[in-house]
Amino acid sequence: MVSNTILRYVVDDIAKDLKQTFKEKSIQKSQIAYYVMIVANRLKSQHISKISSGAYVHAFTDLPVHIEPIGSNPNNIAGRKRIVLPNAIYDFHKDGGIDYLSYWDREAVSVECIDTPEFTRRTFTRTTPKESERLYYDKYEKPSASNPYYYRQGKYLYLLGLECSDVATLEIGIYSTFDPLTKIDLDAEFEFPEELLLILKRQVLDLGRFSLKMPQDRANDGIDSTLLSGANDQKLVSVNDPINQTQQ
Amino acid sequence: MIPVQAVVDLMKAEIDSEGSERYLFDQDFKPAINSAIDWLVFVFNRAFENNKFSGEHLNDLIRTRLWVANNFSRIQYDPAVVGDGFWSYLGIHPEPEVYPVGSLPPAIPNDYTSLFVPTVSFVNSKYNANLMTLEKWNENSDNVFEAGNNVLTQSGLKSYAYKTTVDYSSTSYTQAKEIEIRPAVPGQFVAVTYLKTPDNVNLITDDIEFPDAITTLIVRKSLNFIATKQGDNTTLFAITENDVNSLLKLIN
Numbered sequence: 001m002v003s004n005t006i007l008r009y010v011v012d013d014i015a016k017d018l019k020q021t022f023k024e025k026s027i028q029k030s031q032i033a034y035y036v037m038i039v040a041n042r043l044k045s046q047h048i049s050k051i052s053s054g055a056y057v058h059a060f061t062d063l064p065v066h067i068e069p070i071g072s073n074p075n076n077i078a079g080r081k082r083i084v085l086p087n088a089i090y091d092f093h094k095d096g097g098i099d100y101l102s103y104w105d106r107e108a109v110s111v112e113c114i115d116t117p118e119f120t121r122r123t124f125t126r127t128t129p130k131e132s133e134r135l136y137y138d139k140y141e142k143p144s145a146s147n148p149y150y151y152r153q154g155k156y157l158y159l160l161g162l163e164c165s166d167v168a169t170l171e172i173g174i175y176s177t178f179d180p181l182t183k184i185d186l187d188a189e190f191e192f193p194e195e196l197l198l199i200l201k202r203q204v205l206d207l208g209r210f211s212l213k214m215p216q217d218r219a220n221d222g223i224d225s226t227l228l229s230g231a232n233d234q235k236l237v238s239v240n241d242p243i244n245q246t247q248q
Numbered sequence: 249m250i251p252v253q254a255v256v257d258l259m260k261a262e263i264d265s266e267g268s269e270r271y272l273f274d275q276d277f278k279p280a281i282n283s284a285i286d287w288l289v290f291v292f293n294r295a296f297e298n299n300k301f302s303g304e305h306l307n308d309l310i311r312t313r314l315w316v317a318n319n320f321s322r323i324q325y326d327p328a329v330v331g332d333g334f335w336s337y338l339g340i341h342p343e344p345e346v347y348p349v350g351s352l353p354p355a356i357p358n359d360y361t362s363l364f365v366p367t368v369s370f371v372n373s374k375y376n377a378n379l380m381t382l383e384k385w386n387e388n389s390d391n392v393f394e395a396g397n398n399v400l401t402q403s404g405l406k407s408y409a410y411k412t413t414v415d416y417s418s419t420s421y422t423q424a425k426e427i428e429i430r431p432a433v434p435g436q437f438v439a440v441t442y443l444k445t446p447d448n449v450n451l452i453t454d455d456i457e458f459p460d461a462i463t464t465l466i467v468r469k470s471l472n473f474i475a476t477k478q479g480d481n482t483t484l485f486a487i488t489e490n491d492v493n494s495l496l497k498l499i500n
Contacts, residue, residue: 008404023339023378030405031393181392186404 004194008186010036014201018208027211030181035176035204043196043203045090048175056191057099058176060086062169065159081159087176088155095126095152098174103148124150124159132160249308249455250463255281256452258467262473273452276474282448284469285456289335289445308457310338312370312441314346316353317362321432322416323362323440324423330364333445340410341373341439342429353437360421370439371434377408377429385411389430396430406431 011033012021020027048056063083070078089097101124127135127149135141135149143149143161145188150157157172178184192200256277262265271277292306304310311332315323325334351368378395380388388394396409411428429438446457456466472489 012290028393028395028407030397030400030407034393099392181405182399183402184405185402 005190005197006187006189007017007033007036007184010190010197011186014204014208015100017201017205018212020208027208031211032208033184033186034181035207036200037181037184039203039207040190040192041090041177043200044178044192045092045175045194046213047181048064048090054099056175057173058087059171059173061171063172064169065162065167077158081162082156083159083170083172085157085174086154086172087174088180089174089176092175097175098126098152098157099175100124101150101157101172102172103167103170108148121209122146122148124148126162127151135160249259250280250460250466252452252454252456255456255463255467255470258463259471259474262467262471265388265458271474275451276477277470278449280470280473281456281466283473284466285448286460287469288458288462289429290465293336302369304338305388305459306443306447309335309443309446310343310441312339312439313443314344314365314368314370315438315440316356316365317429317433317438318356318418318423318426319359320362320428321430321434322423322426322428324426324440325413325440325442326364326424332442333447335443335445337379337410337427337440337442338427339439339441340377340408340427341370341441342375342377342408342433342436343374344437344439345371346437347371353435356435361425362423362426365437368437373439375406375408377410379413380409382411382414385409385428385430398431401431 011029014036015025015027015029015032017022018027018030019034020029044056063086065081065083067081068076068078091097100163103122122145125148128151132143132149132151135143144167145161145167148159148161150159152158159170256273259280260271260279263271265271289327296302313330317323327333347369354363354365356363369446380394381395384394385396388396389398391397392399394409395407397407409430411430413425415425417423419484444457449456458466
C-alpha cells in the first residue's frame with residue numbers, strides 16, 4: 001500500500017521525537033528530511049525489487065529523441081539516437097529501474113477502436129552494447145523500428161532499431177528515486193510503503209541519535225561547556241536483526 | 249509590574265522604619281532599587297548565556313516591532329528611534345504577516361539605511377532566524393544542513409539565520425551596529441522581538457518592569473544596597489546576602 005502520509009508529517013514526527021523543534025536545535029529539519037530520504041530510498045528499493053507491483057512506476061511521455069552532436073566530451077557519443085532519463089532511478093539488476101520504454105507507431109492501423117489515436121505501442125527490449133552485436137545476425141531479433149532495443153549508459157538510454165525512423169518522442173516507465181533535497185516538497189504525497197514506515201522511523205532515529213551523541217564542546221557556540229550530550233548510545237543492529245531479515 | 253510603593257513598604261518593614269524619616273525615598277530607596285534593577289539585568293544576562301533562564305519570563309519587557317532591512321539585509325536597532333533601551337534579541341522573524349493587512353514596506357532611502365516602522369504591527373510569521381556565530385556565518389552559507397543557507401528555498405525547509413550585532417560603518421556607510429539576516433531580505437519587513445531594558449524608577453508611583461514573582465528578590469537586593477551604607481558585615485547585609493544567594497541558586 002502506498003503511504004497515506006506526507007513527508008512533512010514523517011519529518012516533524014521524528015524531529016519531535018529527537019526533541020529538535022526549538023530555536024537552538026542541533027539538527028535542522030533539512031537534515032532530518034535528508035535522513036528520511038536516505039533510509040526511504042534503501043527500504044523502497046528493497047521493497048520494489050521483492051514485490052512485482054506498478055505502485056511506484058512513474059510514467060513520462062513525449063521524451064524527445066536526441067542525436068548528440070559532435071563535441072569535446074568523450075562520454076557523449078555523437079551521432080547515436082538517445083533519450084535522457086527524466087529522473088534518477090534505482091539501479092536494479094539488468095536496469096530493472098526501467099519498467100518499460102515504448103513509442104507510438106502512428107502509421108499502424110487501429111482495428112478495434114477508431115476513437116482512440118491510431119497507434120500501436122512498440123516496446124523496447126533491453127540489451128547491452130556487447131550483446132547487441134549478436135542481435136544483428138538473427139532476422140527475428142534484429143533491431144528495427146518494430147523491434148527496437150535500448151541500452152543504458154549513465155543517464156542516457158541509447159536506441160537501436162530507430163536509425164531509419166523518424167520517431168521523435170518516447171514514453172518511459174521508471175522506478176524513480178526520491179527527489180534530491182533541493183527539490184523535495186514536504187507537502188507532496190510520500191510515495192513510500194505504509195507498512196515500512198515503522199522501520200523507516202526507527203532507522204532515522206538511529207541516525208539522529210548518532211548526531212546528537214557528538215560532544216557539544218566540539219561545536220563553536222561560544223559557550224564553555226564540558227558536559228557531553230545525554231543522548232542514548234546507538235544500539236548496534238545485528239545482521240540477523242528482523243529489520244535486515246525482512247528487507248534483504 | 250511591581251509597584252515601587254509595594255517594594256518600599258516591604259523594605260521599610262524589614263528595616264523597621266515605618267513612619268520614621270531615617271530612610272528617604274529619593275536619597276535611599278530610589279538609588280537602592282535602581283541599583284537592584286541594574287544588578288538584576290546583569291544576573292539575568294548570565295542566566296541567559298547559560299540557557300538557565302528565558303527572556304520570555306520577563307513579559308513586561310518584551311516588545312515586537314517591525315523594521316525594513318537595508319539592501320544588505322541588515323537592521324540597525326537605534327534606541328533613540330525606537331524609544332526603548334536595548335537589552336537582548338529574543339527572536340528575529342522574517343517574512344511576517346502584518347497589520348494593517350496589505351501594508352507595504354516603505355522604500356529605503358539608500359543602500360545602507362534600515363527603517364524602523366512604528367505604524368505597522370506584527371501579526372505572524374512561519375520563520376524564525378537562528379543566531380549564528382561569525383565563523384559559522386561565512387562557512388555555512390551554502391550548507392543545506394545549517395540555518396541561513398542560501399540553497400534551500402522551498403516551503404518547510406527554508407531556514408533563516410542572523411549574525412550578531414556588528415558595526416560595519418565607514419565614511420560611506422553611516423550606520424551603527426547592525427544585525428544581518430540570511431537568506432537576504434532586502435527592502436522587506438522583518439519583525440524583531442527584543443527585551444527592552446527596564447526603566448529606572450523616578451517616582452514612588454512608578455512601576456518596576458519585572459514580573460511580580462521576583463518582588464522578594466528585588467526587595468532583598470535593594471536592602472542589600474542600603475545595608476552597604478551601614479558598613480560591611482552588618483546583620484542586615486549578612487541576612488540579605490544569604491537570601492539573595494539562595495534566590496540566585498534557584499535561578500541558576
